[in-house]
Amino acid sequence: MTSKRLGKRTVAFASPPSVISFSNIGGKMESRGPLADYFDELDQDSFFGEKTWEKGESAMQKRVLNRALQKAGMAPSDLDYIFAGDLLNQCIGSSFGLREFGVPFLGLYGACSTMGESLAMAAMAIDGGFATLAAAMTSSHFCTAERQYRMPVPYGNQRTPTAQWTATASGCCILGAQGDGPYITHATCGKIVDLGISDVNNMGAAMAPAAHDTLLAFFQDTNTSPSDFDLVVTGDLGALGHEILCDLMAQDGVKMGKNYKDCGLMLYDLKQQDMHAGGSGCGCSASVLNGYLLRGMREKRWKRILFAPTGALLSPTSSFQGESIPGISHAICISNTK
Template sequence: MNTKNKKIGKQTIKLENPPKIIATTSIVGAKEGEGPLKNYFDIILKDQGNGEKSFEQEETQMMYEAIKETIKKANLKESDIDYLFAGDLLNQLGSSSFAAREVNVPFFGLFGACSTMAESLSLAAIMMDGGFANHVIASTSSHFCAAERQFRFPLEYGSQRAETAQWTVTGSGAMLLAHEGDFPYITHITTGIVKDYDMTDPNNMGAAMAPAAVDTIYNHFKDTGRSPKDYDIIATGDLGKVGKKLTEELLLEYGYDIKGIYQDCGDLIFDSEKQNTNSGGSGCGCSAVVASGYLYKELKKRNFKRVLLISTGALMSPTTSLQGESIPGIAHAVAIEYK
């Protein structure tokens, strides 16, 4: 196989056999279910615990339900799935690993922080395009309470949130890829490069991730020869209001004006003023539920014909933050089309 035909430019792959996204499921928490996108989500939980013994167990259950429901929607069985690519924010990929324990499917566990949805979707699409599988699931999750406990403060501490802080989305999204059918399909993948501009404030991750988003979007345009006008919507993962504004400004310096078609999943999922989410949403589940809910359903309706999803991640850990390390950022882009 001639790989030169698939790799275009520095960071982008053009898929020769674009896999179809034949089914998706989005599950969100109660707060997300009260936001502007509530009609696009498949399942809205009643509370943060959902009857489980811990927040981490609830996150595991969300991902398991998202995977199971997606297989059911496609009229397939667990045994039909060749691989599962999944990740989350917790130590040792706790939610993904324990969700994978419940399904009898070969599992790749991934960590890309909040970029993991696009990362899992990218690798699942590459696996499909290479002819190594017939059905692959990409899934990601996050949970507000579990993430706060791991990365910031226990909820009982009652710390004040900065204006630049974001609200980790409680949710899980899953996408099932196949070769056949009339469905939206993945055409290009632009893999990000880690960018670090010495941001150290964990309460301003939008600013930490924006340079990575800008670099990936710029290189996607450069590699493919496309421009903003080739897309109906360009959606970053979870930069929130602060990171979104920075991304718009920095891309203008490269000569790309994306304001008319640019949205951020973290800005879309909450009404930040009414719901008191400051700069907006974040977390692995943010771009996962917006992509598998809002973006996919609008593609199916043909309101969008070409979407560029760029999930963004802050590659920090509690240990590195306490040691005074900066926050590296990463962003991966996936082009999804339905003509």
Template sequence: MEQMAGKQSIQFARAPHILSGASMVGKKEGEGPLGAYFDKIGEEDGFFGMNSWEEAESTLQKEAVSMALAKAGIEKWQLRTIYTGDLLAQSIASSFGIMGFHTPIYGLYGACSTMGEALSLASMAVAGGYGDYVAAVTSSHFASAEKEFRFPLGYGNQRPLSATWTVTGGGACILGEKGGKARITGITTGKIVDYGLKDSLNMGACMAPAACDTIYQNLMDFNRMPEDYDKIITGDLGYVGQEILLDLLKERGFDISKQHMDCGIEIYDQKTQDTHAGGSGCGCSAVTFAAYILPKLEKGEWKRILFVPTGALLSKVSYNEGKSVPGIAQGVVVEHC
């Protein structure tokens, strides 16, 4: 059966179910507006009993997958494949975090859009009959990301108001052919979009054009209007990127202001937590989806949402060589069963 829809989308003939979602976050995230929804909140120092920031981030993935498996009622040996990624060079948080499950993996990199990429590929695997149970997991850690992309924490550099705060968190979902209360009915794979912006401390502006492109293409490919979704949820545009996204879509003839929600805005209290433009990182959309968005779909409070994690595709090398910061956004349509 033909499953391709429009230019960039897939509409699944057999929509895979999301059997469970689980999340672990750091202390700062636990003190935010969504704190009561997370499954586990780590210790104050952010090391979670480990010796380095990178090992701490690996713990986030290991704990998230373990909790998601327990919620789904399956054992780790039943997992066919794990789709995983993070922000660190060579995806070391994923490699060391997932290694102990002894499960085949695909390592992914979509920057902060990685949870959208993981859910997209996991849903294709289940829908295509390539796995009874598969997992999608991502993570980020404030300290490991600062070390990887910016400055050592001890440097004490000042952050501009356009900057976002990397979420310390890991989120995982288990997908299967049936048995869940929410299912992935379609995906819209994003393109790399580059408006030539070079400010790595304003990633919301860098990613907003890609979010606009993917949301617009999703509406075109599925012949939908914004009101056909209860929510259109971006990953981590923050307050700056949200304004740009709304303006760009209005230029294309769509007003999503009533439906739009951004994980980076929801996860922190801007006034009391000093997070400037909001949250970011692979873990931002992952933990918000697993802890807050998925339960609303399972309960039927929302019938259909478009989940659009967004990523800024830069590295220390590209930034220091004066390159721009391209963006990408991966669209996932999730519906109540």
């Protein structure tokens, strides 16, 4: 019964699920970044019309799912499952944002790797014969993340050079058993990797070893290398994590090359927008995938990409208790051909 396993850790889908529809939404900073043209919606109001930032984050998930459904001419009742999660305590961005849709809901927690985890789970549900249509989605919000992980925004917390900027954004991808692609052809799910980094202002360094572990497994299992892909894209390693990942892969004889990008380095103009090490948050990779990347694939700019968002599985409590930061990364291969 494990005919769909390839190598040690990779799943090769027998009937690769197709991207049916995708949508993204961003806030003020995202509207000033280089990918602004690739957003379905950009809202200058950080509350997204709600009274609190948390409710605003939920509103983003609601809007982005509604738009993805609308673009596909679908009703919520067409979906068999929604796979979603976010960074907020108890994932309230998802549970409150999605409660009105009446769709069976599978809550995930993968920190900033959630877009990858949700795609892997949705693709398994479809290829396994348990669903015809499923949505994979996540969100993050700068102001909800700042006050939960660091300090409330009005405090004016000073940021270190290695700090990243949590994207105020959400992305949703609807996968289906039938469709014209792009297709989810492979998924390599991540192990928890913890090399002992404990600086909460240097997430890139904490998460890079997880991306290294997962990407190495993917390349070995599929007998490929980065040059076989038009793009290899990590989620939010940022400037430092990008460099560390290249170094770690080089130690194993794998050259990441110039096609290796990071969503955290794509979403903002780091210097002009004073973004320090780059963007981060579940919404960073989710909005880049469900806009710039999938649109580029539909427009045949790229044939095959490897999307590997990374997450840091810490909490303020674990850090206060002296713990290091465990990382995780899930790699998803997306191709225009089955």
